[in-house]
Amino acid sequence: MPSSQPLPPAVEALLADGTTALIRPLAPGDRAAALELHAVRMSEESRRLRFFGASRRAPEQAADRLCGPPRPGFLALGALVGGELIGVVECDAVQGRPEAAELAVAVADDWQHRGVATLLIEHLVHAARAQGVRTLEADTLAGNRSVHTVFSDLGLRVRRHLAQGEVRVSVELDESDERYRSAVDLRGRGADVASLRPLLRPGAVAVVGASRRAGSVGQAVLGKIRRGGFAGRVWAVNPHAREVAGSVAYPSLAALPDVPDLAVLAVPAGAVAGAAEECGLAGVRALVVLTSGLDGDQARHLLDSCRRHSMRLVGPNCLGIAQTDPDIRLDAEFGARQPRPGTAGVAVQSGGVGIALLGQLDRLGIGVSSFVSLGDKYDVSGNDLLQWWESDGRTDLALLHLESFGSPRAFSRTARRVSRTMPVLTVDAGRSPAGRRGAASHTAGAATPTVTRQALFTQAGITATRGIGELVETAALLHAQPLPGTRNAVAVLSNAGGIGVLAADACADVGLELPPLPAPLVAELLAVLPAGATATNPVDTTAAVGPKELRACLDLLARSGAVEAVLLCLTPTALATDPEHGPLRALLDGPARGRIPLAAVLIDQEPPVRCLTAADGGRIPSYADPQAAARALAHARERARWLAEPPGAEIPVPDCDPPRARALAEHFLRTHPRGGWLDPDAVTALLECYGLPLTTSIWARDEHTAVLAASSLRQLGHEGKAVLKAYWPQQVHKSDLGAVRTGLTGEQAVRTAFREFAGRFGARMAGAVVQPMSAPGLELLAGVVQDAVFGPLVLFGMGGTTTDVLDDRVARLAPITEPDVHAMTTGLRATPLLFGYHGGAAVDLTAVRDVLARLSRLAMDLPQLAEADLNPLIAGPHGLLCVDARVRLEPRAPFDPYLRRLRRPLPT
Ligand code: ADP
Ligand code: MG
Numbered sequence: 001m002p003s004s005q006p007l008p009p010a011v012e013a014l015l016a017d018g019t020t021a022l023i024r025p026l027a028p029g030d031r032a033a034a035l036e037l038h039a040v041r042m043s044e045e046s047r048r049l050r051f052f053g054a055s056r057r058a059p060e061q062a063a064d065r066l067c068g069p070p071r072p073g074f075l076a077l078g079a080l081v082g083g084e085l086i087g088v089v090e091c092d093a094v095q096g097r098p099e100a101a102e103l104a105v106a107v108a109d110d111w112q113h114r115g116v117a118t119l120l121i122e123h124l125v126h127a128a129r130a131q132g133v134r135t136l137e138a139d140t141l142a143g144n145r146s147v148h149t150v151f152s153d154l155g156l157r158v159r160r161h162l163a164q165g166e167v168r169v170s171v172e173l174d175e176s177d178e179r180y181r182s183a184v185d186l187r188g189r190g191a192d193v194a195s196l197r198p199l200l201r202p203g204a205v206a207v208v209g210a211s212r213r214a215g216s217v218g219q220a221v222l223g224k225i226r227r228g229g230f231a232g233r234v235w236a237v238n239p240h241a242r243e244v245a246g247s248v249a250y251p252s253l254a255a256l257p258d259v260p261d262l263a264v265l266a267v268p269a270g271a272v273a274g275a276a277e278e279c280g281l282a283g284v285r286a287l288v289v290l291t292s293g294l295d296g297d298q299a300r301h302l303l304d305s306c307r308r309h310s311m312r313l314v315g316p317n318c319l320g321i322a323q324t325d326p327d328i329r330l331d332a333e334f335g336a337r338q339p340r341p342g343t344a345g346v347a348v349q350s351g352g353v354g355i356a357l358l359g360q361l362d363r364l365g366i367g368v369s370s371f372v373s374l375g376d377k378y379d380v381s382g383n384d385l386l387q388w389w390e391s392d393g394r395t396d397l398a399l400l401h402l403e404s405f406g407s408p409r410a411f412s413r414t415a416r417r418v419s420r421t422m423p424v425l426t427v428d429a430g431r432s433p434a435g436r437r438g439a440a441s442h443t444a445g446a447a448t449p450t451v452t453r454q455a456l457f458t459q460a461g462i463t464a465t466r467g468i469g470e471l472v473e474t475a476a477l478l479h480a481q482p483l484p485g486t487r488n489a490v491a492v493l494s495n496a497g498g499i500g501v502l503a504a505d506a507c508a509d510v511g512l513e514l515p516p517l518p519a520p521l522v523a524e525l526l527a528v529l530p531a532g533a534t535a536t537n538p539v540d541t542t543a544a545v546g547p548k549e550l551r552a553c554l555d556l557l558a559r560s561g562a563v564e565a566v567l568l569c570l571t572p573t574a575l576a577t578d579p580e581h582g583p584l585r586a587l588l589d590g591p592a593r594g595r596i597p598l599a600a601v602l603i604d605q606e607p608p609v610r611c612l613t614a615a616d617g618g619r620i621p622s623y624a625d626p627q628a629a630a631r632a633l634a635h636a637r638e639r640a641r642w643l644a645e646p647p648g649a650e651i652p653v654p655d656c657d658p659p660r661a662r663a664l665a666e667h668f669l670r671t672h673p674r675g676g677w678l679d680p681d682a683v684t685a686l687l688e689c690y691g692l693p694l695t696t697s698i699w700a701r702d703e704h705t706a707v708l709a710a711s712s713l714r715q716l717g718h719e720g721k722a723v724l725k726a727y728w729p730q731q732v733h734k735s736d737l738g739a740v741r742t743g744l745t746g747e748q749a750v751r752t753a754f755r756e757f758a759g760r761f762g763a764r765m766a767g768a769v770v771q772p773m774s775a776p777g778l779e780l781l782a783g784v785v786q787d788a789v790f791g792p793l794v795l796f797g798m799g800g801t802t803t804d805v806l807d808d809r810v811a812r813l814a815p816i817t818e819p820d821v822h823a824m825t826t827g828l829r830a831t832p833l834l835f836g837y838h839g840g841a842a843v844d845l846t847a848v849r850d851v852l853a854r855l856s857r858l859a860m861d862l863p864q865l866a867e868a869d870l871n872p873l874i875a876g877p878h879g880l881l882c883v884d885a886r887v888r889l890e891p892r893a894p895f896d897p898y899l900r901r902l903r904r905p906l907p908t
Pocket of ligand 2: 800871872884
């Protein structure tokens with residue numbers, strides 16, 4: 001590997017058993033540790049397997065090689081736990097084959113079979129790919145079963161050649177290997193869940209800082225743990241008290257009779273870091289920090305202790321956690337009541353919201369499997385919990401009220417997977433994405449108002465609501481009722497025509513359709529309903545309807561196949577509200593229940609939503625407002641539709657050069673450490689790595705060069721006119737400032753235009769760009785922005801200088817798939833123009849698809865890409881041509897969603 005490449009940064013990641021390991025390049029100072037690893041911490045047999053023999057000098061030689069001075073083409077990574085080196089991996093360029101490197105791995109005996117080698121190899125694969133390595137090769141002994149398992153389980157393509165008891169293994173590092181990504185995801189989830197076990201299924205808990213003062217948070221939590229009937233052991237730690245709330249208090253962690261898995265810290269901010277370190281030294285594996293108001297240093301020390309000692313951390317500044325599994329029964333939070341056991345996983349950022357949400361769910365009879373108040377989210381995030389709920393065997397509904405979810409790229413990917421198995425509901429707080437801040441290009445500047453965040457959530461399979469009320473209303477339906485089919489067909493039934501009309505309007509408002517019912521069904525319905533009823537949709541049963549008639553009517557609708565959900569609206573007549581004999585009985589106990597989703601609207605009910613319970617325990621949500629019921633149904637239908645769509649695969653893009661693009665980005669950021677806009681030449685170089693269709697642009701610093709450039713365009717085969725654009729850094733919309741001159745013919749016109757620019761813009765003008773004038777066509781826009789919640793988005797829309805006025809754009813999460821492209825090209829108001837409106841030429845949609853897929857790949861590969869804006873892309877019947885591209889880079893630590901590592905949300 002070329003030595004010019006910077007070494008990969010030190011990162012923390014989870015081993016298969018949940019231990020936190022530090023993965024970093026080895027340095028000369030690690031020599032003693034490397035020697036000890038090979039000579040002492042590996043057995044004779046392990047050394048034989050690693051070195052193919054019993055050479056006594058092998059450990060010395062390995063330590064020298066691994067920890068020598070930096071050498072071109074060589075990289076060694078170490079895994080450290082608690083400061084101790086437990087495994088190494090190395091990779092060395094193969095002479096004469098720049099695409100290949102030789103790989104070797106060694107792990108201390110007592111750390112084998114815990115995923116150390118696999119994690120190290122994953123990180124090496126990442127680094128090697130960045131250097132352009134395509135194949136890793138390793139010589140192994142045929143009898144080395146564990147190393148063969150490591151290679152074959154990686155998820156990458158592996159080939160083996162057997163010769164004289166040795167196996168030469170070669171591993172292909174294909175950049176877009178979905179099988180590898182899934183394998184990494186799966187390992188990541190396993191490790192994550194293992195690391196959360198001491199937090200969410202602890203056998204023993206200590207509350208540190210539980211004071212005797214009544215009303216103190218620590219004491220409240222201690223009391224709740226006891227009253228909640230915790231199945232394990234619980235201790236109070238308090239140096240100033242012998243006893244707290246009836247329990248013996250121990251003066252320190254070290255004085256406890258045993259090591260707790262989990263410690264809840266309720267000490268003052270200044271004491272948090274010290275208490276965390278004490279916990280770590282004692283062997284605690286998870287912390288919940290209730291304390292708020294930590295300053296930067298205190299925060300960093302806290303997180304450092306957690307990482308060094310393999311403790312997962314919830315908080316700080318949180319309400320606590322609860323686990324309702326009957327085997328655990330841990331209620332370690334200081335909300336007013338005890339969470340009811342059930343199947344909803346709940347995670348909230350703010351404690352207050354948590355209390356409100358738990359209260360409302362409780363009233364609906366929806367219990368929780370686990371509850372976590374994440375607070376400031378230094379470590380454990382929404383991502384972790386989604387994976388926990390996906391695997392805990394107890395959760396069938398995920399509810400998140402968070403401002404962000406962890407790493408945006410990982411979140412999009414995890415959410416899409418988890419949503420396949422359970423509804424994931426969240427509140428979209430509607431915050432403007434970070435991409436908006438300070439963004440000046442069309443793409444990013446306009447992303448927020450037009451990009452419906454709702455659509456992005458939908459794409460990730462997430463049900464996003466606008467507030468807690470809507471969250472709870474929707475949860476009530478999804479929790480109690482089956483999903484509708486994918487057809488858009490709802491029936492509204494009411495015992496008062498007026499209410500039926502309101503409900504029908506509410507359905508229309510959220511995009512639900514009420515199809516006219518087929519004539520035979522109408523006839524059947526009228527046959528069972530009282531005289532005066534109408535059975536178009538909405539169905540008006542009249543106030544005289546009784547339970548028997550209603551039951552028959554619901555049953556007919558459910559079995560007809562004409563509709564996929566029913567909304568039953570009742571006004572409080574004496575008949576309707578009689579719980580035993582009224583129409584509600586028909587709804588609850590009729591055969592329609594369970595066949596299609598049913599929701600009731602009881603106009604006079606007190607709570608906005610409640611659940612009606614049938615004799616057999618089955619439940620139906622009932623709403624005070626038809627709009628709430630319609631919204632919940634619309635969410636259910638959206639989910640059904642999303643589930644019915646098979647997950648699309650990323651569109652492959654041939655002929656890209658990610659290593660070169662990365663090198664260009666790194667070069668720019670070395671010279672512009674705070675990031676910024678690339679100059680025209682750098683934009684061209686970067687976008688060309690991804691084969692994006694740019695027109696010829698020649699950079700001219702002065703008038704003379706501009707004139708030469710215009711004539712050289714003719715030599716390049718561009719017969720027509722030329723375009724001149726004045727350029728200076730930080731420039732925003734060129735044409736607004738008169739910095740674009742199109743249709744220039746001949747030398748003199750270019751000369752005059754340049755002089756005009758120079759006269760007008762003076763010293764700030766750095767030069768000009770000369771382009772051939774391209775044939776007219778529809779002006780489109782395509783681009784990329786980074787969203788704080790969703791990660792990279794690909795945008796598409798109507799472009800040109802009027803783009804902001806037209807404001808016609810769509811966005812999708814990267815990486816985009818075939819259905820995404822379809823949704824984008826058909827999702828604009830101006831979509832008919834793409835298909836050849838009014839005799840206009842149709843746009844080359846294959847070329848559009850190709851540009852969008854290439855931008856998506858670029859956005860995925862290059863996290864430093866803050867925004868890219870191709871506007872306009874001039875579309876003709878045969879392809880697209882971009883005549884104006886802008887790119888902004890930011891100094892972002894490269895985040896590869898397929899590289900397992902823990903977040904470091906705090907500045908170091
Ligand atoms: P800006 O977006 O900064 O105002 P552009 O380079 O996009 O500047 O130019 C503005 C408009 O000028 C484009 O939308 C397009 O209509 C026209 N234009 C620019 N370059 C060319 C070109 N090479 N060929 C044809 N038209 C062009
Ligand atoms: Mg433009």
